Amino acid sequence: MTNTLLAPFGGSRLDKKIHIREGVLEDKSYLVSWLKHPETLRWFPMCNDAEIEDAANYWISFANKGALLTAEYEGAVCGIINLYIQQEEKLKHHALLAIIVAEEMRGKGVGKALLQAIEERAKKLQIEILHLEVYDQNPAIYLYEKMGFIKFGEHAEFVRDKMRYVTKHCMQKIL
Amino acid sequence: MVGFSRFKASLTGIYEKTPIAIATLYLMPYQKLAHHAMFYILVDPRYRRKGIGRSMLKNLAHLAKTRFALEHIHCEVFSGSPLLFLLEKEGFTRFITQENYVKQDDKYLARTLWRKSLG
Numbered sequence: 080m081t082n083t084l085l086a087p088f089g090g091s092r093l094d095k096k097i098h099i100r101e102g103v104l105e106d107k108s109y110l111v112s113w114l115k116h117p118e119t120l121r122w123f124p125m126c127n128d129a130e131i132e133d134a135a136n137y138w139i140s141f142a143n144k145g146a147l148l149t150a151e152y153e154g155a156v157c158g159i160i161n162l163y164i165q166q167e168e169k170l171k172h173h174a175l176l177a178i179i180v181a182e183e184m185r186g187k188g189v190g191k192a193l194l195q196a197i198e199e200r201a202k203k204l205q206i207e208i209l210h211l212e213v214y215d216q217n218p219a220i221y222l223y224e225k226m227g228f229i230k231f232g233e234h235a236e237f238v239r240d241k242m243r244y245v246t247k248h249c250m251q252k253i254l
Numbered sequence: 255m256v257g258f259s260r261f262k263a264s265l266t267g268i269y270e271k272t273p274i275a276i277a278t279l280y281l282m283p284y285q286k287l288a289h290h291a292m293f294y295i296l297v298d299p300r301y302r303r304k305g306i307g308r309s310m311l312k313n314l315a316h317l318a319k320t321r322f323a324l325e326h327i328h329c330e331v332f333s334g335s336p337l338l339f340l341l342e343k344e345g346f347t348r349f350i351t352q353e354n355y356v357k358q359d360d361k362y363l364a365r366t367l368w369r370k371s372l373g
Contacts (some may be wrong), residue, residue: 124282124284124286124287125284125286126284126285126286127285130283130284130285133283169356169357169358170355170356170357171357172354172357173354173355207354207357208354210352231350231351231352231353232349232350232352232367233349233350234328234349234350234367234369235349236289236290236325236326237287237290238286238287239286239287239288239289239325240286249350249352251352
């Protein structure tokens with residue numbers, strides 16, 4: 080299953096094509112390199128190479144379940160999204176998603192294209208509810224709201240980073 | 255649940271030499287999240303309403319604070335769970351409600367998340 084989507088925002092962004100393809104295990108190297116960028120890592124719970132490696136292994140493993148999609152912009156890999164497919168039968172109707180876009184490729188509609196594509200994939204997997212977790216002040220919150228995600232709760236003091244606490248917001252979208 | 259026993263993060267309640275309850279801290283695998291943990295408590299249905307859950311909860315909170323220096327603990331509970339009453343009584347506060355979290359026989363149940371500061 081492959082989608083090619085026009086970048087959804089206006090202006091010069093429309094003349095570039097974003098290609099969404101199936102994620103593969105080999106995409107892990109991109110994931111790791113993006114996560115190692117400090118400005119990206121601040122929005123994730125990991126804080127060192129070992130934690131990034133563990134998280135990336137788990138994240139990329141969803142390629143084997145048809146729940147990982149990769150974005151390319153002019154042929155260059157620039158974003159990854161996945162669904163954490165639930166194993167328990169009683170919970171399989173919803174899934175947590177995780178998304179990452181390369182720092183230098185933000186603001187080009189890649190995130191929106193990935194979210195649209197994973198929504199379609201989720202429907203094919205009989206998923207009724209998508210949910211996500213995002214830290215306070217992450218600019219991506221505006222994109223999630225625009226895409227129809229609604230906040231349903233927050234976990235205060237979820238992250239402690241150098242004695243600074245950060246709240247985690249929980250958002251969901253009913254498909 | 256018992257996997258965390260290797261970190262000494264799990265307690266077992268014993269009655270007359272027989273295990274009747276387990277309470278476990280799910281220690282977070284990331285340093286930035288290591289100041290809190292989710293927990294689960296399970297009491298043998300034959301021994302419920304005898305204060306065992308309350309005792310397990312108190313001991314687990316003590317373990318969380320003294321051994322792991324946790325600042326808060328939290329748990330998830332499905333609607334209708336007998337644990338709800340105990341959590342309220344022990345000073346936990348509800349901070350997240352997620353509707354339709356469980357689906358069984360085409361019926362949906364919400365989950366609520368409860369937390370308590372150990373400060």
